[in-house]
Each structure stands twice: as C-alpha cells, then as structure tokens.
Amino acid sequence: MPRTEMMLRRQEVLADFGDLALRSNDLDEVLNEACRQVGEALGTGRAKILEIERGGECLLVRAGIGWDPGIVGRMRLPMEERSSETFAIRAGEPVISQDIGKETRFEVPGFMKEEGVVALVNVPVFLPGGRAFGLLQVDSTEPREFDEDDARFLRTYATILGPVIDRLRMHRELRSTEERFRLTVESALDYAIFLSDPEDRITDWLPGAQAVFGWTAEEAVGQPAGITFTPEDREARQDQEEIETARREGHAPNVRWHLRKDGRRVFIEGSTRALREADGTLRGFLKIGQDVTERRRKDELLRESEERLRQFGEASSDLLWxxxxxxxxxxxxxxxxxxxxxxxxxxxxxxxxxxxxxxxxxxxxxxxxxxxxxxxxxxxxxxxxxxxxxxxxxxxxxxxxxxxxxxxxxxxxxxxxxxxxxVTEEKASAARLEVLVAELQHRGRNILGVIASVASRTLGDGAAVDTFQARLQALSRAQGLLSQSGSDTVEVGALVRAELAAHVDSHPPRVEIAGPRVRLTSAQVQNFALALHELTTNAVKYGALRGGAGRLTVSWATGRDAKGHRRLSLTWAETGVDIPPEAATRRGYGRELIEKALAYALRARTEYVLGADGVRCRIDLPLT
Structure with a gap:
C-alpha cells in the first residue's frame, strides 16, 4: 500500500475510534474495537491490550483480536518475567521486534510462540497523570518489518485510548456508586429520605419516605415538606424555623413527632441539610430521618420499669442488689x-x-x-x-x-x-417452735394414753373395747414417730414397719416392704396411720398375716400428676389367702375409713378390692 494511502487509512481509523469513544460507555466494547482497528490498520489481524492488575504484580490480556478465546480475559503474565510486554511497560517506550527468534532483550511468552507469532510492535498505554494502564500490541505470525511509522501510529492511538479508558473507568465507578446508593436508599425503609426545593416543596420522595410517612411519590411531590409535621408544630411554625436554621447554618436537627398520611404519629430522629451550588446558590434541602417510634416506646417502657423498680427498692424492707x-x-x-x-x-x-x-x-x-x-x-x-x-x-x-x-x-x-x-428473728422463732412442737407431741402421747386407759376401764374387756384401744394405740405410735423425727413429718416406711411390728414378728418371712424415702406431714400421718392399722388388723384376722400361709407385699412410689404435682402411691397386696365367708361380705369401719375418710381428709384416691386370694388396696395421695 502506498505511504500516502496508508497514512489516510490510519487517520480514518483514528477518526472512527474517536466516534466510538464518544458514543460508547462500554469499556470492553471500546477495548475490543481498538484491537480490531489497529490489527487491521497494520495488516496482521492480530492485536491485544494488556492491563496491569493486582497492584502491578501481573498483566491481564484484557482484550484481543485473532487470539484463542481461552487467552482473552484469562491469560495473565507475571510482571517479573522478561517478556516483551513487561519490557515495554518498564521502558515506557514503543518496542519493535521484527524477528523474535533473534531477540535478546526479552523472552517471548509461551502462548505467543504456540500461536506462531514471529514479529511484534507495542506501545505502553498511560492514563491522564502519567499512570500506566498497560500495553497496546500488534502481533504478526508472518515475517513483518514493523517500523517507526507503525510505532508512531500505535503511540498516537494509545494517546487517545488512555483518556478514553480513564473516562469509561470513572463512568463505570460512578454507575456502580449510583447503583449502590440506589440499593442502599431503597432498602433503608426505616429511613425517610426526601429532597425539597428552596421553597421547601418536595421534589424527590424516596421509598423510605413512603414507608415511614405513607404518602406515595405521586402524592408527595409538589407538596410542602410541612405536611409531615404535626398540626401543633405547623401552628408554631416549627417547619419554617427548621428550614431557616438549615439555610443559615447549613443544617438543622429534626428530632420530634411527625404525622403520617393515616393520621398516626411517628417519632423521627434526623436532620435537614441545605444543598448549595459551587457558587453558594441554594439548590434545596436534603431531609433524612429514622423512624424510632418503636425504640422510643421501648425506652419509655424501660424508664417506667426502672422507675417502678427504684420505687419498689426504696420502699422495700428487703435488700435488692x-x-x-x-x-x-x-x-x-x-x-x-x-x-x-x-x-x-x-x-x-x-x-x-x-x-x-x-x-x-x-x-x-x-x-x-x-x-x-x-x-x-x-x-x-x-x-x-x-x-x-x-x-x-x-x-x-x-x-x-x-x-x-x-x-x-x-x-x-x-x-x-x-x-x-x-432472717435472724425467723431462725430464733423456728428454734423456739421446735421446742414447743416436741412438748406438744409429748403431751399428745400422754393424752392418748389416758384416753386408752379410761376407755379400757369404762367399757370393760369386750371386743369393741379391744378394737377401740388398738386404734388409739395406732395413733399413739404415729405420734411417737413424729416425736422421734424432731419435725412435723414421718417417713412412710417407718409408719408401715411400726404398724406391722405391733401385730406380727419383727421379721416375718412372708412380708415384703419396699419403697423410697418419702415423708408425710403431721396432718397426713394420723389418717394414713389409721388406714395402715385397719389393713394390718384385717390381714391378721382374715388375711395374709393369719396362720402364716399367705404373703403380703407393701410397696410405694412417687410420681407427678398432669399438673406436675408430686404424689405418693402405696399398694397393699395380699396373696395365697383363703377368704372366710364372713370376711367376703363384711364391710366395716376400716374399709369405710380407707374409701371415704382418706378421700375427704387427704384428697386421696383409693381402690379396695377383695379378690379370691386376698385383699388388694391402693392409696394415691398428694404430697405437700
């Protein structure tokens, strides 16, 4: 191609690139088009742009034409290598190599050899201010005598390309910043953000403002910003004073109750700022406020709670710490x-x-x-x-x-x-009470002894007297156990063993007693002891303790009812007993006591069954 024609063609390339740079905001599009243009202008159809990245540690093949797709956008060259690219960037001058096989200044990267590159020309690309961006390089897979004209053309192209890259980078960063701002503003729905003109009429009503105040943008734009103020604040001209303060001092606090579209009130913590041009002309106002209504309500409740606690602590005779x-x-x-x-x-x-x-x-x-x-x-x-x-x-x-x-x-x-x-006085009172209880129990035993003696002398030696006396003795035994415990409770096992010991041998071979340590109160002991007495005497007369043929098992356990309250369940089970006919139909005082008196006095549930080979009785009562 004649020199003049080549020069005109290259000028057209530069003009075409200028047009592209003016109409495109896509950096990748511009870089790839630049590679295409210079590759065609120098007649190789192969060119690339390398970008310095990662703090200057490597070069990325950012754009290219005539290269394998796996190279562009992916290939990185370490900056410390002695490649033609790093050599050119460090030299800061165009580099021409008409035969890379004879090159001693640098080494050619392996991917270029694989692609068959034999000659190259490149120039560094600088951004405004002299900051290095990377490299613009044209490669040839056929012998090519690149000369100074080629280098000057590329240098001119790179001089135009640098500012274009800088502009598009700033454009991309601006768009990214704007997008982040938009996403931030749209997601901050508890922040009311809106703009007003110098007369304080709303010009921009962002999503957070709608979420906080209820008006849509169509309803709010054009309205005075004072619509968000309460009637009493508008009457007191608080909305106008806020604007005047911001106009005069640059900003004004906005911490007060405001009004929603539906008439409800919201408490806002925020500010109003004056927006001015570079020459100081007022453009309008920016208003930002957070809805802290719920937080304020909780703070007020907390203060009220703390005040009640303080008053309680001040008045209480107990120490709060x-x-x-x-x-x-x-x-x-x-x-x-x-x-x-x-x-x-x-x-x-x-x-x-x-x-x-x-x-x-x-x-x-x-x-x-x-x-x-x-x-x-x-x-x-x-x-x-x-x-x-x-x-x-x-x-x-x-x-x-x-x-x-x-x-x-x-x-x-x-x-x-x-x-x-x-609790010093309570401790002393408890000690005195223990003495009184012991004395009372002692006197109670004496009284029961007197009653038994009087009954014996009055009623004679008949069966009725024996029964009455035995029952009084059962009560006396229960009182004795209360005295021995030193408190107002008795262990269930002690009650059972004491009653059996009063009627049978100390270690009867066919009697089994089993259960955990459970204590009954004095209010429960009396009736429970009588029930055990009736079961024991019945077993001696008619059941498992008569003649040694039967077997008796007394067992108990604790549990909880549906409401979580503790209960005691005792089972009296006799087996191997021949029930006399008179006992099978007999329903005396003992059974009446178990089935009715325990239910009334102890809120107990009872089950009394006279089976073919003995009595089975179950008593279930609450523990206090």
Missing amino acids: VRNAETLDFEYLSPAFEAIYGAGREDFLGRGAQERWLALILPDDRDRARDALERLRGGERATIEFRIIRPSDGELRWIENTDFPMPDGDGRVRRLAGIAQD
Missing part, C-alpha cells in the same frame, strides 16, 4: 442494705466492694457465699443462708439470699441480681 457478673462489684443496692448490713451503701458500690462484703461474712460461711456467686455466673439460681457481723452494733445476723442470673439477648450472663432478707 445487682452485681457485675465479671467483676462481682455491686452496681445497685437498695436502701435496705444499710438496715440489714449496718453499713453505708456508698462504701459497697464500685470497685473492690466484693472483698469488703465478704469481710462482713463469718469465715465459716464465706466459701458457701462465693460458691453461690459462681453458680450464678454459670446461669444457675441459688438460695443460700449465711451469717454476718453487723458493723453498726456488732450483732450476729442471719441473711437469706435468693439469687438469680440476668442474661442478655444472646444468653450471656452479664449481671447477677438477688433479694436479701434478715
């Missing part, structure tokens, strides 16, 4: 602390108070107090008693602590809390 779970220092002590502990509250709040508190506790009780706090830290509840020496008067006082952990929303124990009572 809160500790930091990590340091164990007290964070709150109600006024009752001073009366109970005999020391000033201020001396026990803050750092180091834990040791001062432990110093008040008797040494024998300190480990128990420490262990309770450790259990609280682990999430357990604890109720403990310990003794202190009250500094104000030197008295020994008993303290009962009911403690519980206070976890946060994630379940981590952040604070410990509790209620403390001075």
